[in-house]
Amino acid sequence: MTASLLQDAxxxxxxxxxxxxxxxxxxxxxxxxxxxxxxxxxDGVERLRAAGAVCLQGDLADPDGGPRLAEAVRAVAGSLRAVIHNASAFEVTAPDTADALRQLDVFHAVHVRAPFALNRELAPLLDACSARRADIVHITDIYADNPNPAFDAYCASKAGLQNLALSFAKRLAPKVKVNVVQPGPILFKEWHGPEARARVLSETLLGEEGGVEAIGMAVEAILRNHYQTGAVVAVDGGRRLA
Ligand SMILES: NC(=O)c1ccc[n+]([C@@H]2O[C@H](COP(=O)([O-])OP(=O)(O)OC[C@H]3O[C@@H](n4cnc5c(N)ncnc54)[C@H](OP(=O)(O)O)[C@@H]3O)[C@@H](O)[C@H]2O)c1
Structure with missing residues (x-):
């Protein structure tokens, strides 16, 4: 263990x-x-850096993006308390099949390939965590269980991310818990128009966007709970029931 490396990051x-x-x-x-x-x-990255975070750049759509990020993490950390797979690409599937296949490759790289590589490569650092348990959180989507056909390529890759969480929960127990958070309408994209927003909220039992704190609270609760692994936690205002 090198003193200058981050511990339990x-x-x-x-x-x-x-x-x-x-x-x-x-x-x-x-x-x-x-x-x-x-x-x-x-500006967010600058804010994090100023507050003391180690900020590492990388494109996870690149097939080597996951292994490269794992290597960069190993260079700065001796142990990890948690890995949170939040990075995500989200687009309507293109009408043209060649374009849709290019999107599928990006979604697969970001949502499946990179988290797969990171979990495998970083498992020893999670094992080395000084806490009783370490955590991996896969942030998927309620569409992983109930896909929207307009976003089918995205949905399929998020389903892959969700399924991988269950394999890693089995593989890395008992030291590492692996859980899924499934957001619903947390924060609309800039490109969501008023009609789309109104339709989504009309299908959401709690009738409003969740906001980033709703996901923060769910992730924090997972990290605090020593006895939860392989769970899928929906944070969607009830939209999955619509
Ligand atoms: N917001 C919602 O209502 C909602 C609903 C369902 C699920 N979710 C899930 O919740 C998580 C957070 O949502 P969000 O709305 O904050 O996501 P977001 O705005 O789409 O941002 C995701 C992050 O992923 C990064 N990213 C995208 N492509 C990347 C790539 N090729 N390589 C590396 N990083 C990449 C983005 O970086 P750049 O800044 O470079 O683009 C961005 O910082 C995501 O996993 C999302 O799928 C969110």
């Missing part, structure tokens, strides 16, 4: 903005050293 992928930024800041507020992965430099 939390890695958050896609931490430059929105939910990922909130998760990274929340983990820092809880006292965890944070390794914030990002693709695009943002």
């Amino acid at each position: 939390v890695l958050v992928t896609g931490a430059g903005r929105r939910v990922g930024l909130h998760l990274a800041e929340r983990m820092m507020a809880l006292g965890h050293p944070v390794i914030a992965h990002y693709r695009t430099p943002t």
Whole structure:
């Protein structure tokens, strides 16, 4: 163990903005050293860096993105308290099949290939955590169980991310818990128009966007609970029932 390496750190992928930024800041507020992965430099990344997070850049759509990030994490951390797979690409599937296949490859790389590589490569650091248990959290989507055909390529890759969580829960127990958080309408994208927003909220029992804190609370609860693994926790205001 090298003294200068971070111990019991939390890695958050896609931490430059929105939910990922909130998760990274929340983990820092809880006292965890944070390794914030990002693709695009943002004010959020600067804020994290200024607050003491180690910020690592990488494109997870690149087939080597997962292994490269794992190597960069190993260079700065001696042990990990948690890995939170938040990075995500989200687009309507293109009408043209060649374009749709290119999207499918990106979704697969970001949601399946990179988390698969990171979990395998970082398992020894999670094992080395000084806490009783370490955690991996896969952030998927309620669409992983109930897909929207307009987003079928995205949904299939999120279903892959969800299924992988269950394999890793089996493989890495009892030291590492692996759980899934399934967001529903947490934060609309800029491109969601008023009609789409109204339709989604009309299908959501609680009738409003959840906000980033709803995901933060779910992740925090998972980390605090020593006896929960292989669970799928929906944070969707009840939309999955619509
Ligand atoms: N927001 C919701 O209502 C909602 C609903 C269902 C599920 N979810 C899930 O909840 C999580 C957070 O949601 P969000 O809305 O905050 O997600 P988001 O705005 O789509 O942001 C995800 C992050 O992933 C990063 N990312 C995208 N492609 C990447 C790539 N190729 N390599 C590395 N990083 C990449 C983005 O970085 P850049 O800044 O570089 O783009 C961004 O920081 C995601 O897993 C999402 O699928 C969210």
